[in-house]
Amino acid sequence: MTARIIDGKALADDLFAQVASVAQRLEAAHGFKPGLAVVLVGNNPASEIYVRSKSTRTLAAGMHSSMHALPAEISQAELLDLVRALNADCSVHGILVQLPLPPQIDPHKVIAAIDPAKDVDGFHPVNVGNLAIGLPALVPCTPLGCIRLARTVHASLAGLDALVIGRSNIVGKPLAQLLLGENATVTVAHSRTRDLPGLSRRHDLVFAATGRPEMVKRDWIRPGATVIDVGINRMAGDGGKSRIVGDVAFAEVKEVAGAITPVPGGVGPMTIACLMANTLKAACAIAGLPAPEV
Numbered sequence: 001m002t003a004r005i006i007d008g009k010a011l012a013d014d015l016f017a018q019v020a021s022v023a024q025r026l027e028a029a030h031g032f033k034p035g036l037a038v039v040l041v042g043n044n045p046a047s048e049i050y051v052r053s054k055s056t057r058t059l060a061a062g063m064h065s066s067m068h069a070l071p072a073e074i075s076q077a078e079l080l081d082l083v084r085a086l087n088a089d090c091s092v093h094g095i096l097v098q099l100p101l102p103p104q105i106d107p108h109k110v111i112a113a114i115d116p117a118k119d120v121d122g123f124h125p126v127n128v129g130n131l132a133i134g135l136p137a138l139v140p141c142t143p144l145g146c147i148r149l150a151r152t153v154h155a156s157l158a159g160l161d162a163l164v165i166g167r168s169n170i171v172g173k174p175l176a177q178l179l180l181g182e183n184a185t186v187t188v189a190h191s192r193t194r195d196l197p198g199l200s201r202r203h204d205l206v207f208a209a210t211g212r213p214e215m216v217k218r219d220w221i222r223p224g225a226t227v228i229d230v231g232i233n234r235m236a237g238d239g240g241k242s243r244i245v246g247d248v249a250f251a252e253v254k255e256v257a258g259a260i261t262p263v264p265g266g267v268g269p270m271t272i273a274c275l276m277a278n279t280l281k282a283a284c285a286i287a288g289l290p291a292p293e294v
Protein backbone atom coordinates (compact mmCIF):
# COMPACT_ATOMS: atom_id res chain seq x y z
CA MET A 1 0.00 0.00 0.00
CA THR A 2 1.16 3.54 -0.67
CA ALA A 3 -0.38 6.23 1.47
CA ARG A 4 -2.46 9.09 0.25
CA ILE A 5 -0.31 12.20 0.73
CA ILE A 6 -2.28 14.88 2.56
CA ASP A 7 -1.52 18.13 0.75
CA GLY A 8 -1.26 20.58 3.66
CA LYS A 9 -0.19 23.40 1.37
CA ALA A 10 -3.30 23.14 -0.84
CA LEU A 11 -5.59 22.79 2.20
CA ALA A 12 -3.90 25.78 3.86
CA ASP A 13 -4.32 27.84 0.66
CA ASP A 14 -8.00 26.96 0.67
CA LEU A 15 -8.45 28.04 4.32
CA PHE A 16 -6.40 31.15 3.66
CA ALA A 17 -8.68 32.10 0.72
CA GLN A 18 -11.74 31.66 2.96
CA VAL A 19 -10.17 33.88 5.64
CA ALA A 20 -9.30 36.56 3.07
CA SER A 21 -12.82 36.54 1.70
CA VAL A 22 -14.42 36.92 5.16
CA ALA A 23 -11.91 39.66 6.09
CA GLN A 24 -12.88 41.55 2.92
CA ARG A 25 -16.59 41.27 3.76
CA LEU A 26 -15.93 42.42 7.33
CA GLU A 27 -14.20 45.54 6.12
CA ALA A 28 -16.97 46.30 3.61
CA ALA A 29 -19.77 45.74 6.13
CA HIS A 30 -18.21 47.02 9.35
CA GLY A 31 -15.36 49.27 8.28
CA PHE A 32 -12.50 47.57 10.08
CA LYS A 33 -9.67 45.19 9.23
CA PRO A 34 -8.63 42.38 11.57
CA GLY A 35 -5.14 43.22 12.83
CA LEU A 36 -2.32 40.94 13.99
CA ALA A 37 0.64 42.27 16.00
CA VAL A 38 3.72 40.05 16.03
CA VAL A 39 6.46 40.61 18.61
CA LEU A 40 9.95 39.28 17.96
CA VAL A 41 12.67 39.55 20.61
CA GLY A 42 16.28 39.07 19.50
CA ASN A 43 17.49 37.64 16.22
CA ASN A 44 16.92 33.91 16.25
CA PRO A 45 17.12 33.11 12.47
CA ALA A 46 14.31 30.51 12.54
CA SER A 47 12.04 32.92 14.47
CA GLU A 48 12.81 35.70 11.99
CA ILE A 49 11.70 33.46 9.10
CA TYR A 50 8.47 32.43 10.89
CA VAL A 51 7.63 36.00 11.84
CA ARG A 52 8.25 37.33 8.34
CA SER A 53 6.06 34.70 6.77
CA LYS A 54 3.28 35.36 9.32
CA SER A 55 3.36 39.09 8.54
CA THR A 56 3.38 38.52 4.77
CA ARG A 57 0.43 36.12 4.98
CA THR A 58 -1.51 38.51 7.22
CA LEU A 59 -1.14 41.35 4.71
CA ALA A 60 -1.99 39.03 1.80
CA ALA A 61 -5.23 38.08 3.62
CA GLY A 62 -6.21 41.75 3.60
CA MET A 63 -5.62 42.11 7.32
CA HIS A 64 -3.59 44.69 9.19
CA SER A 65 -0.12 43.54 10.28
CA SER A 66 2.29 45.18 12.69
CA MET A 67 5.69 43.85 13.56
CA HIS A 68 7.61 44.77 16.72
CA ALA A 69 11.26 43.74 16.59
CA LEU A 70 12.99 44.21 19.94
CA PRO A 71 16.64 43.78 20.90
CA ALA A 72 17.66 40.55 22.67
CA GLU A 73 18.68 42.54 25.79
CA ILE A 74 15.24 44.07 26.34
CA SER A 75 14.00 43.75 29.94
CA GLN A 76 10.90 41.81 30.92
CA ALA A 77 9.30 45.04 32.17
CA GLU A 78 9.77 46.72 28.77
CA LEU A 79 8.29 43.73 26.95
CA LEU A 80 5.32 43.67 29.33
CA ASP A 81 4.78 47.40 28.65
CA LEU A 82 4.60 46.68 24.92
CA VAL A 83 2.12 43.83 25.47
CA ARG A 84 -0.09 46.14 27.58
CA ALA A 85 0.04 48.81 24.84
CA LEU A 86 -1.03 46.21 22.24
CA ASN A 87 -3.84 45.03 24.54
CA ALA A 88 -5.13 48.62 24.59
CA ASP A 89 -4.73 49.24 20.84
CA CYS A 90 -8.12 48.76 19.16
CA SER A 91 -6.57 48.21 15.70
CA VAL A 92 -4.92 45.05 17.11
CA HIS A 93 -7.13 41.93 17.46
CA GLY A 94 -4.41 39.32 17.74
CA ILE A 95 -1.10 39.42 19.62
CA LEU A 96 1.61 36.85 19.02
CA VAL A 97 4.88 36.89 20.96
CA GLN A 98 7.27 34.63 19.08
CA LEU A 99 8.89 31.98 21.29
CA PRO A 100 11.52 31.21 22.46
CA LEU A 101 12.32 34.34 24.48
CA PRO A 102 15.77 35.24 25.86
CA PRO A 103 16.63 33.89 29.33
CA GLN A 104 15.97 37.13 31.27
CA ILE A 105 12.29 36.94 30.28
CA ASP A 106 9.78 34.52 31.80
CA PRO A 107 7.54 33.40 28.90
CA HIS A 108 4.70 32.49 31.31
CA LYS A 109 4.57 36.08 32.60
CA VAL A 110 4.48 37.46 29.07
CA ILE A 111 1.75 35.06 27.92
CA ALA A 112 -0.29 35.81 31.05
CA ALA A 113 -0.08 39.55 30.26
CA ILE A 114 -1.73 39.12 26.83
CA ASP A 115 -5.46 39.90 26.78
CA PRO A 116 -7.02 36.39 26.42
CA ALA A 117 -9.39 37.82 23.77
CA LYS A 118 -6.32 38.69 21.63
CA ASP A 119 -4.33 35.55 22.43
CA VAL A 120 -4.32 34.10 18.89
CA ASP A 121 -1.65 31.55 19.86
CA GLY A 122 -4.07 30.12 22.43
CA PHE A 123 -1.37 29.89 25.12
CA HIS A 124 -2.99 32.08 27.82
CA PRO A 125 -4.13 30.05 30.87
CA VAL A 126 -7.72 31.27 30.34
CA ASN A 127 -7.79 29.83 26.82
CA VAL A 128 -5.97 26.66 27.93
CA GLY A 129 -8.57 26.20 30.70
CA ASN A 130 -11.53 26.93 28.43
CA LEU A 131 -10.27 24.38 25.89
CA ALA A 132 -9.88 21.79 28.66
CA ILE A 133 -13.44 22.26 29.93
CA GLY A 134 -15.00 22.51 26.48
CA LEU A 135 -15.83 26.22 26.48
CA PRO A 136 -15.19 28.49 23.47
CA ALA A 137 -11.49 29.37 23.35
CA LEU A 138 -8.73 30.57 21.09
CA VAL A 139 -6.90 27.30 20.43
CA PRO A 140 -3.20 26.85 19.50
CA CYS A 141 -2.75 26.92 15.72
CA THR A 142 -0.62 23.81 15.18
CA PRO A 143 -3.04 21.40 16.92
CA LEU A 144 -5.96 23.08 15.13
CA GLY A 145 -4.17 22.48 11.83
CA CYS A 146 -3.54 18.83 12.76
CA ILE A 147 -7.25 18.25 13.38
CA ARG A 148 -8.19 19.93 10.10
CA LEU A 149 -5.72 17.69 8.25
CA ALA A 150 -6.96 14.51 9.96
CA ARG A 151 -10.55 15.50 9.14
CA THR A 152 -9.73 15.47 5.43
CA VAL A 153 -9.18 11.71 5.78
CA HIS A 154 -11.86 10.87 8.37
CA ALA A 155 -15.14 12.78 8.18
CA SER A 156 -15.49 12.01 11.89
CA LEU A 157 -12.77 11.16 14.41
CA ALA A 158 -15.34 9.80 16.88
CA GLY A 159 -14.36 6.45 18.33
CA LEU A 160 -10.98 6.33 16.58
CA ASP A 161 -7.90 5.42 18.61
CA ALA A 162 -5.56 8.41 18.45
CA LEU A 163 -1.98 8.52 19.69
CA VAL A 164 -0.27 11.84 20.32
CA ILE A 165 3.50 11.44 20.68
CA GLY A 166 4.74 14.48 22.63
CA ARG A 167 3.15 16.36 25.53
CA SER A 168 4.29 19.96 25.06
CA ASN A 169 1.99 22.83 26.02
CA ILE A 170 2.21 24.12 22.44
CA VAL A 171 1.34 20.94 20.54
CA GLY A 172 0.81 17.65 22.39
CA LYS A 173 -1.47 18.68 25.27
CA PRO A 174 -3.83 20.95 23.32
CA LEU A 175 -3.96 18.41 20.49
CA ALA A 176 -5.04 15.74 22.99
CA GLN A 177 -7.78 18.07 24.26
CA LEU A 178 -9.02 18.76 20.73
CA LEU A 179 -9.06 15.04 19.94
CA LEU A 180 -11.11 14.37 23.08
CA GLY A 181 -13.47 17.10 21.88
CA GLU A 182 -13.75 15.16 18.60
CA ASN A 183 -14.68 12.03 20.64
CA ALA A 184 -11.51 10.15 19.71
CA THR A 185 -10.02 7.79 22.31
CA VAL A 186 -6.74 9.50 23.12
CA THR A 187 -3.37 8.27 24.36
CA VAL A 188 -0.53 10.72 24.99
CA ALA A 189 3.01 9.32 24.79
CA HIS A 190 6.27 10.98 25.85
CA SER A 191 9.91 10.21 26.50
CA ARG A 192 9.10 7.85 29.40
CA THR A 193 6.49 5.82 27.50
CA ARG A 194 7.29 2.10 27.32
CA ASP A 195 7.21 0.17 24.04
CA LEU A 196 6.24 3.15 21.90
CA PRO A 197 6.44 1.17 18.61
CA GLY A 198 4.01 -1.45 19.98
CA LEU A 199 1.69 1.21 21.40
CA SER A 200 1.75 3.15 18.15
CA ARG A 201 0.83 0.05 16.09
CA ARG A 202 -2.47 -0.18 17.99
CA HIS A 203 -3.70 3.24 16.81
CA ASP A 204 -5.81 4.45 13.89
CA LEU A 205 -4.30 7.94 14.07
CA VAL A 206 -0.72 8.81 14.99
CA PHE A 207 0.37 12.41 15.58
CA ALA A 208 4.15 12.81 15.96
CA ALA A 209 5.37 15.95 17.79
CA THR A 210 8.69 15.11 19.39
CA GLY A 211 11.37 17.13 17.58
CA ARG A 212 13.23 13.82 16.99
CA PRO A 213 14.09 13.54 13.27
CA GLU A 214 12.42 10.59 11.53
CA MET A 215 11.78 8.79 14.83
CA VAL A 216 8.53 7.10 13.80
CA LYS A 217 9.40 4.10 11.62
CA ARG A 218 7.44 1.88 9.26
CA ASP A 219 6.97 -0.90 11.83
CA TRP A 220 5.34 1.59 14.27
CA ILE A 221 2.36 2.05 11.98
CA ARG A 222 -0.70 -0.15 11.61
CA PRO A 223 -1.42 -0.69 7.88
CA GLY A 224 -3.89 1.95 6.73
CA ALA A 225 -3.43 4.26 9.73
CA THR A 226 -3.36 8.05 9.33
CA VAL A 227 -0.07 9.74 10.25
CA ILE A 228 0.20 13.47 10.94
CA ASP A 229 3.80 14.66 11.25
CA VAL A 230 4.24 17.90 13.24
CA GLY A 231 8.04 17.80 13.34
CA ILE A 232 10.27 20.41 11.75
CA ASN A 233 13.91 19.34 12.01
CA ARG A 234 16.72 20.97 10.08
CA MET A 235 19.31 18.43 8.93
CA ALA A 236 22.59 18.76 7.05
CA GLY A 237 21.93 17.88 3.41
CA ASP A 238 24.02 17.39 0.28
CA GLY A 239 26.51 20.08 -0.77
CA GLY A 240 26.44 21.88 2.58
CA LYS A 241 22.74 22.72 2.17
CA SER A 242 20.28 21.99 4.93
CA ARG A 243 17.01 20.13 4.48
CA ILE A 244 13.91 19.86 6.63
CA VAL A 245 12.62 16.50 7.84
CA GLY A 246 9.75 15.61 10.13
CA ASP A 247 9.48 13.33 13.15
CA VAL A 248 8.32 10.51 10.85
CA ALA A 249 10.52 8.51 8.46
CA PHE A 250 8.30 9.58 5.56
CA ALA A 251 9.75 7.41 2.75
CA GLU A 252 9.23 4.14 4.64
CA VAL A 253 6.08 5.05 6.59
CA LYS A 254 4.18 6.10 3.45
CA GLU A 255 4.50 2.48 2.25
CA VAL A 256 2.29 1.26 5.08
CA ALA A 257 0.12 4.22 6.22
CA GLY A 258 -3.26 4.95 4.68
CA ALA A 259 -2.64 8.70 4.67
CA ILE A 260 0.31 10.85 5.73
CA THR A 261 1.34 14.49 5.84
CA PRO A 262 4.67 15.41 4.20
CA VAL A 263 7.32 17.67 5.74
CA PRO A 264 7.55 20.31 4.47
CA GLY A 265 4.10 20.95 3.03
CA GLY A 266 1.90 19.38 5.71
CA VAL A 267 1.27 20.78 9.18
CA GLY A 268 3.55 23.84 8.70
CA PRO A 269 1.43 25.77 6.14
CA MET A 270 -1.76 24.73 7.93
CA THR A 271 -0.44 26.26 11.17
CA ILE A 272 -0.06 29.68 9.55
CA ALA A 273 -3.49 29.46 7.90
CA CYS A 274 -4.99 28.62 11.32
CA LEU A 275 -3.26 31.69 12.78
CA MET A 276 -5.05 33.81 10.17
CA ALA A 277 -8.34 32.09 11.04
CA ASN A 278 -7.73 32.71 14.77
CA THR A 279 -7.03 36.41 14.10
CA LEU A 280 -10.28 36.69 12.18
CA LYS A 281 -12.14 34.85 14.94
CA ALA A 282 -10.65 37.13 17.62
CA ALA A 283 -11.55 40.24 15.61
CA CYS A 284 -15.18 39.12 15.22
CA ALA A 285 -15.50 38.27 18.93
CA ILE A 286 -14.00 41.62 19.98
CA ALA A 287 -16.39 43.45 17.62
CA GLY A 288 -19.38 41.51 19.04
CA LEU A 289 -19.98 39.76 15.69
CA PRO A 290 -20.81 36.06 15.23
CA ALA A 291 -17.88 33.67 14.84
CA PRO A 292 -16.76 33.49 11.18
CA GLU A 293 -17.48 30.25 9.34
CA VAL A 294 -13.96 29.30 8.30
Ligand code: NAP
Binding pocket: 142, 165, 166, 167, 168, 169, 170, 171, 172, 189, 190, 191, 192, 193, 196, 209, 210, 211, 212, 230, 231, 232, 233, 247, 267, 268, 271
Ligand atom coordinates in the same frame (compact mmCIF):
# COMPACT_ATOMS: atom_id res chain seq x y z
P1 NAP B 1 8.99 19.98 22.78
O1 NAP B 1 8.41 21.05 23.61
O2 NAP B 1 10.47 19.76 22.75
O3 NAP B 1 8.29 18.60 23.23
C1 NAP B 1 8.71 17.39 22.67
C2 NAP B 1 7.88 16.28 23.26
O4 NAP B 1 8.30 15.06 22.67
C3 NAP B 1 8.05 16.11 24.78
O5 NAP B 1 6.80 15.87 25.38
C4 NAP B 1 8.97 14.91 24.91
O6 NAP B 1 8.71 14.10 26.03
C5 NAP B 1 8.58 14.11 23.67
N1 NAP B 1 9.69 13.27 23.25
C6 NAP B 1 10.98 13.63 23.01
N2 NAP B 1 11.71 12.56 22.68
C7 NAP B 1 10.88 11.50 22.72
C8 NAP B 1 11.05 10.11 22.48
N3 NAP B 1 12.24 9.60 22.14
N4 NAP B 1 9.98 9.31 22.62
C9 NAP B 1 8.76 9.81 22.96
N5 NAP B 1 8.55 11.12 23.20
C10 NAP B 1 9.59 11.95 23.08
O7 NAP B 1 8.56 20.12 21.24
P2 NAP B 1 7.27 20.83 20.57
O8 NAP B 1 7.37 22.30 20.72
O9 NAP B 1 6.03 20.12 20.96
O10 NAP B 1 7.59 20.49 19.03
C11 NAP B 1 7.66 19.17 18.56
C12 NAP B 1 8.07 19.18 17.10
O11 NAP B 1 7.08 19.89 16.36
C13 NAP B 1 9.37 19.92 16.81
O12 NAP B 1 10.00 19.29 15.70
C14 NAP B 1 8.94 21.31 16.40
O13 NAP B 1 9.85 21.97 15.56
C15 NAP B 1 7.68 20.98 15.66
N6 NAP B 1 6.67 22.07 15.63
C16 NAP B 1 6.11 22.32 14.42
C17 NAP B 1 5.15 23.29 14.30
C18 NAP B 1 4.52 23.52 12.96
O14 NAP B 1 3.96 24.58 12.70
N7 NAP B 1 4.57 22.55 12.06
C19 NAP B 1 4.75 24.03 15.42
C20 NAP B 1 5.31 23.72 16.66
C21 NAP B 1 6.29 22.72 16.74
P3 NAP B 1 8.97 14.63 27.57
O15 NAP B 1 7.82 15.56 27.86
O16 NAP B 1 8.92 13.39 28.35
O17 NAP B 1 10.29 15.32 27.54
